[in-house]
Amino acid sequence: MEAKSGVPDIIVRRLPQYLRALTQLQAQHVHSTSSQELGEKLGISPAQIRKDLSQFGEFGKQGTGYSVNYLVDKLQEILNVKRVWDIALVGAGNLGHAIARYQGFTNRGFQIRLVFDQDPEKTGERIGDLIIQDSRKIKELIPAHNIHIAMITVPASAAQKVAEELVAAGVRAILNYSPNPLSVPDWVHVEHIDPIIQLQHMTYYLE
Template sequence: MTSSSSGPGIRPVTALPPGEVPEVVISRLPQYVRILSQLLDAGEEVTNSQQLGEQLQVTPAQIRKDLSYFGRFGKQGRGYVVRDLLRELKQILGLNSEWNVAVVGVGRLGNAILNYPGFNPDGFHLVAAFDNNLANVGREVGGVSVQPMAEMAQTVADRSISIAIVAVPSAHTQTVIDQLVACGIRAILNYAPINAQVPDGIRVRSIDPVLALQSMTYYLTEDGPSINGSTAAR
């Protein structure tokens, strides 16, 4: 069986073994972490599903259901202690660990990724880069020396790399992902707009700027943001 990913929140329907947490619930937790961090910074000590739901614009029931997968965090009628919930969620998500990451594809996008300073502070260390263009091999990009694809397996093992960022053209993305999986990579951030096929147990997330743009055009249409009866009926 394969699973595919085609953007945030879009997952194939799979029957979950008892006790397993739906992937989309996990994908929401980093947002909970961000909100809780903001609440903590703002001096808030306690929150509840109502407040979290308002921040994330989902129903309080959805919040309670999401958190229920991980046991009883809150007490009935007393809400959640911000600091405790934040610590638990970070622990669950593995955000207290450091992760070595490989970048595949050192074209324009790969270059931008390797030079992006935002990964390191959150524990994601870009320690290797691979490209099938020999003209790029040996180049120093963002402090990393670009290696040939043939060295991928050895480097992934040597550097304990478990995450890869794939920034190759769509036509080559699936092949590269297959290679990464064969090397033992278990989490892939894919920048190509394709539904990558991966074996069970391998995770793929896609960065999709088109989806983001499509969520804004609503506000640019003639009628503006206010929906009334006539608009809904058109």
């Protein structure tokens, strides 16, 4: 699961960070920036930022830097987030509820459209505008809503099975909140969120 047009994945991974920083500048009504300024914000060298961006086009002007609006637009295009992606969430436990209620997705290109849970006591219950659906309907509802991205917030023991059902239903990208590696076909993208991995990285440096 890497390389599309041949741009190294390590570069692609930095683009969303550039976009986030630029969007924040936009919110502060900053119209113009430079690789220097962006680099300071992100802890990335200016040369690297220019090199990364140059993979996709010439977005700046010598002497003046980059137009914030223009670069935001271009990065949204490159990252495929000029549209809104509908998302399915599987697992309406504590974390699933919190994510379903989170307001921050919408203006960054994503919208949670379906929530599933396997527990019959939960199905039918509402979370904001959403109604919790029975997990057995994954196969039916995900294609019906033309959904290609899902988040998994079920207990570790159920994650692999859920992943398989999602893939069978047409999902091609999974954000996995369970502390389990998922085994999926290699045309399915998986990103993993495990806070403990990040905590343990930090404790290495603490005495």
